[in-house]
Structure formats: C-alpha cells, structure tokens
Amino acid sequence: MDDDDSRLLERRSRYIENLVASEPAIARQFVWDDQELITLDHEAADPLMEDEHMAVRGLVHKYPNRALLLLTAQCATYCRFCTRKRMVSHVERGRIRKPDVDEWKRYLTEHPEIRDAILSGGDPLFVSTELFSYVIETLSSIESLKVVRIGTRVPVTDPLLVTDEKIEILKRLPQTLYIGLNFEHPAEITPEVREAVEKLKTTGGQLYSQSVFLKGVNDDYETLYELFTTLYEIGVRPYYIYRCDPVEGVSHFRADFEKEREIMTRLRSTLSGLACPTYVIDTPFGSGKIPVPLKYWDCDAEEYLDFQGVRHRRI
Numbered sequence: 001m002d003d004d005d006s007r008l009l010e011r012r013s014r015y016i017e018n019l020v021a022s023e024p025a026i027a028r029q030f031v032w033d034d035q036e037l038i039t040l041d042h043e044a045a046d047p048l049m050e051d052e053h054m055a056v057r058g059l060v061h062k063y064p065n066r067a068l069l070l071l072t073a074q075c076a077t078y079c080r081f082c083t084r085k086r087m088v089s090h091v092e093r094g095r096i097r098k099p100d101v102d103e104w105k106r107y108l109t110e111h112p113e114i115r116d117a118i119l120s121g122g123d124p125l126f127v128s129t130e131l132f133s134y135v136i137e138t139l140s141s142i143e144s145l146k147v148v149r150i151g152t153r154v155p156v157t158d159p160l161l162v163t164d165e166k167i168e169i170l171k172r173l174p175q176t177l178y179i180g181l182n183f184e185h186p187a188e189i190t191p192e193v194r195e196a197v198e199k200l201k202t203t204g205g206q207l208y209s210q211s212v213f214l215k216g217v218n219d220d221y222e223t224l225y226e227l228f229t230t231l232y233e234i235g236v237r238p239y240y241i242y243r244c245d246p247v248e249g250v251s252h253f254r255a256d257f258e259k260e261r262e263i264m265t266r267l268r269s270t271l272s273g274l275a276c277p278t279y280v281i282d283t284p285f286g287s288g289k290i291p292v293p294l295k296y297w298d299c300d301a302e303e304y305l306d307f308q309g310v311r312h313r314r315i
C-alpha cells in the first residue's frame with residue numbers, strides 16, 4: 001500500500017465487529033464511508049501540526065513542559081474520524097524500536113523542563129509486551145519526569161489486549177500515572193470494557209476520558225448524559241470533549257457548533273461537576289485547547305484567541 005491511501009485502510013478487532021453489527025452508533029465510528037473522500041478547503045492532514053514539532057523520531061515537543069511519545073502507528077481498530085489519520089496504519093513509518101526509545105531518553109534528559117510524557121500513537125497498548133516494558137522501564141529511569149500519561153482506546157476497541165503483563169509493568173512505574181481513555185458512546189461500556197477498566201485501576205493510575213463530538217454518534221443530550229454519567233460511576237473522570245478537528249475526510253462527522261454548545265450548556269446544569277468534561281476546540285496550528293464558552297455568558301463565539309493571542313475564526 002502506498003502512503004497516500006493508508007488513511008483509507010479499515011481494521012476492526014473481532015470484539016468490535018460484534019458491536020458494529022448490533023449498534024449503528026458504533027458502526028458509524030469504524031466502518032468506511034465514501035464521504036471520507038471529501039476534503040474541504042479548511043481541512044488539513046495534520047491540523048495540529050504535530051509533524052512539525054517532531055524533535056526526534058516519535059517524540060513531539062510542542063508545549064515546553066510536555067512531550068508526546070508516538071509509540072506505534074497501529075491500533076486495534078481504526079476510528080474513521082481519527083485526528084492522526086495521516087499516520088495511523090503506516091506500520092513501518094511509525095515503528096519505534098529500542099534505539100528510538102533510547103533517543104527519547106537522551107532528549108528528555110537534556111530537556112528537564114519536560115515533566116510530563118504522554119504515550120500515544122496509534123495505540124500504545126497495542127505494542128508488544130517487550131517493547132512496552134522497555135519504554136516504561138526507560139521512562140521510570142528519567143528523574144526529571146514527574147508524570148506519565150497513556151492515551152489509549154484499546155480498552156474500548158479490544159479490551160482483551162489489556163493484559164495482566166502490561167498491568168504489572170505499569171504498576172512498577174514510580175511516576176504519577178494518568179490513563180486517558182477515548183469513549184464516544186455509552187454502548188461502548190460493555191461488561192468486557194468494565195473489566196478492563198477495573199484492571200487499569202489496579203495500576204494506581206488515575207483514569208480519565210476524552211471524547212469527540214461526532215455527528216450521528218453522540219451529538220445529542222441523552223447520549224452524552226448517559227455516557228458521562230456511566231463513566232463517572234465506573235471511575236473514569238470525564239475530562240475533555242473536543243469539537244471534531246478539521247482533518248481531511250472527516251467533515252461528515254463534524255456536528256453543528258451551536259447544537260454542541262446547547263448540549264454542553266444543558267449537561268453542565270444537570271451533571272455533577274465531576275462528571276462534566278470541558279468542551280474544547282483544539283486550535284489550528286497546534287497552539288492548544290481553547291475552552292468553548294457555554295451559553296451562560298453573552299459573547300461572540302464565532303472567533304476566539306489562542307494561547308499565543310492569535311485570533312481564529314471558529315470552524
């Protein structure tokens with residue numbers, strides 16, 4: 001397969017196939033749609049400009065105190081709305097080997113201002129136990145690093161890959177551990193997923209969720225109320241819900257902005273504060289996540305300033 005068509009590749013775990021067959025909201029997330037061939041003017045392959053901030057192979061250094069570590073380009077199941085569509089499934093281009101991890105250590109040691117490392121990908125829980133163990137052991141040895149985060153969708157897309165071996169490896173990490181899980185719809189919280197969440201809790205890490213507003217999947221109040229309430233109840237703290245990034249080929253997932261604001265305003269008034277995530281827009285050019293004002297304030301929500309003070313028209 002050449003580089004250009006990798007974003008079109010489908011992969012689904014056997015586990016998710018069963019959910020796809022029974023839940024239209026799950027099928028929409030994981031099954032190819034011809035609308036993916038549509039690219040709008042304002043869309044980009046890499047709207048957050050991660051590639052430009054790649055300091056060494058697989059290490060993105062965009063914010064002074066944090067580093068993103070892209071451990072693999074593979075996932076158990078490919079989400080059709082993925083922000084990293086440009087790179088997921090590029091197995092060889094995204095492959096990280098032990099010498100690359102040694103380079104991460106060199107870079108992180110030379111940059112002690114980086115106190116927070118975020119393991120992502122692709123899906124970091126999809127790699128071999130051997131590589132996973134090597135990475136965690138390496139990060140454990142970096143004194144300036146105070147926090148390790150893991151961003152994964154494996155507990156949702158193939159929960160059996162949350163293995164006892166990987167749990168034991170994570171228990172050895174001396175730094176504070178946060179585990180970020182992507183959930184989009186309450187039907188994803190099956191008995192298998194609950195079991196995976198319980199296992200992850202035994203690592204001592206704090207569990208939080210990230211979600212994306214997705215048209216036809218979760219752009220209604222009832223669905224998100226149930227999702228965030230259930231996450232809260234199983235011990236996964238809802239953290240962020242994103243406006244869908246302007247990635248090439250995902251415009252059919254982008255919901256109506258005013259509708260999203262209405263939903264979040266209503267949720268803020270009915271959910272416990274701990275169960276209500278912050279609604280954000282990840283700014284173009286990758287300067288950060290800007291909270292969207294809810295309808296408790298009168299303001300112009302058509303434009304906003306990013307963290308550098310640059311004004312953006314909302315997409």
Ligand code: SF4
Nearest residue numbers: 075078079082122153
């Ligand atoms: S699991 Fe994450 S990285 Fe993989 S396709 Fe889904 S959103 Fe993208």
